[in-house]
Amino acid sequence: MLSDIRIIEIEALGPAPFAAMLLADLGADVITVHRKESSDVPGKGESNLLDRGKRSIALDLKAPDDLAVLKKLLRTADGLIEGFRPGVMERLGLGPEICLEIQPSLVYGRMTGWGQSGPKAAEAGHDLNYIALSGALWYASPPGQAPFPPPTLVGDIGGGALYLAVGMLSGLLKARRTGTGTVVDAAIVDGSAHMMNLLMSLRASGAFESARGQSLLDGPHWSRCYLCRDDTYLSVQCLEPKFYRIFLERLGLADDPEFSQQFDRDCWPALNERLEALFRTAPRSHWVSLFAGSDACVGPVLTPEDAAADPHMAARSVWLDAGGRLQARSAPRFDGKEPPRPGPSPVRGAHGAEILAELAQLPD
Helix, strand or coil: CCCCCCEECCCCCCHHHHHHHHHHHHEEEEEEEECCCCCCCCCCCCCCCHHHHCCCEEECCCCCHHHHHHHHHHCCCCCEEEECCCCCHHHHHCHHHHHHCCCCCCEEEEECCCCCCCCEEEECHHHHHHHHHHHHCCCCCCCCCCHHHHHHHHHHHHHHHHHHHHHHHHHHHHHHHHHEEEEEEHHHHHHHHHCCCHHHHHHHEEEEECCCCCCCCCCCCCCCEECCCCCCCEEEECHHHHHHHHHHHCCCCCCCCCCCCCCHHHHHHHHHHHHHHHHHCCCCHHHHHCCCCCCEEEEEECCCCHHHHHHHHHHCCCCCEEEEEEEECHHHCCCCCCCCCCCCCCCCCCHHHHHHHCCCCCCC
C-alpha cells in the first residue's frame, strides 16, 4: 500500500520506531538512521524486532560528514520520524525549518510524551506518567486496586505510535495534493486523551460514571475477568441483554432472580462474588468448552504464546515465528489477503553501503 513512500527514521525508543515499523509493514521504504555507538538503546549491534522490514544506516549526526549524508538522504524522503525531547533535533541542525527547506514536501513526524509545548514539554516521563495525566489510566483496574493497564499499549502504542502513523499518513496525503510538507506533533498525552472520547460519550449518556467500579464496563459481574481453578483467567463481557441471557443460560442461572437484575448496580458486588466462586470450581478449559460457539461473549485470557496456538488466531495467521521470534503480522488487512510475512530486522548499519551508493547517483 505504501510502496512509493520513503520514511527516514531517526533512532529512538518505543513509539517512534513502532510507528515506523507499522509504515514499513504497509510497504513503505523505511530507512532507520541508527547511532554508530549508543549505550541507551537495547540490542545495540543486534537486530531489533521493531526494525523489521526496514533498512539501516549508522551515522553520527554530530559529525559534519554524517550530517551531510542525512541531509542528502532527506532530499529523497517523503517523511521523517523522530522521537526526541523538544529541541534535540534543532540542536543537531535538523529542526523542521531546516529539513523542510531541504525537502519542502517533507512530513516531519515528532513523537513525544508531553508534546512540543506546555509546562511539562521538557520533562522526562514514561507511558504510565503520560496516561495518568491524560485521564486514560483512571479506569484501568477494578476499584480498590491501583490503576495499571497493559504495559505500553494504551500510551506508547495507542496514544502515541498509532496517532503518529495517522498523522504521517494525513500529512503525506496533503503533500501529494499540494506539494507542501507539514510538521506532525504527536504527543502521547494528546492521543491517549483523545482515545477516551468513547467513554466520555458514554458518560454524557449516563452509562459511565466518574467513580471507578460504577459503570457498565468496569463494575458489573458481566464485564470482568475471573480466576479459574487452574489459576488461569476467563474474560466475560456480555453487555447487551440478549448476550447476557445466553451467558446465564449456559451457566444454568437463567431463572435465578438475583442475576435477572443485570443493570442494578446495588447487586453487582454480590453477583461478582458468586461468579468468582463459581468459576473457581473448574479449570478454564471447562468454561471455554461450555461457552464454545455461543454469543455469550466469554473467552480465555491467553499469553501471546497461547494465542498463537488458538484456532481462530492460527486460522488468520496472526502470530508467527520469524527468525526465532514470536511476533504478530501486520494489520490491518486489505482485500481479504493474508498479510505479508514480516521482513527481517537488520543489524545496525547493514544497508549503509547500499544507501550511500544510491545517494551517489543524486546530483550535488
